[in-house]
Amino acid sequence: MGQSLMARDFDRQVAEIQVRIAVLNRYTALGIPVTEAVG
Secondary structure, X not given: OOOOOOOOOHHHHHHHHHHHHHHHHXXXXXXXXXXXXXX
């Protein structure tokens, strides 16, 4: 995931950006602790 887009077509560029966002969101979700109320 570099800074430039690989796709040439605009629709494919949009799809590529959406995939990158989904991957980053997944990594972010993995780092967020799940808290539960005790007691």
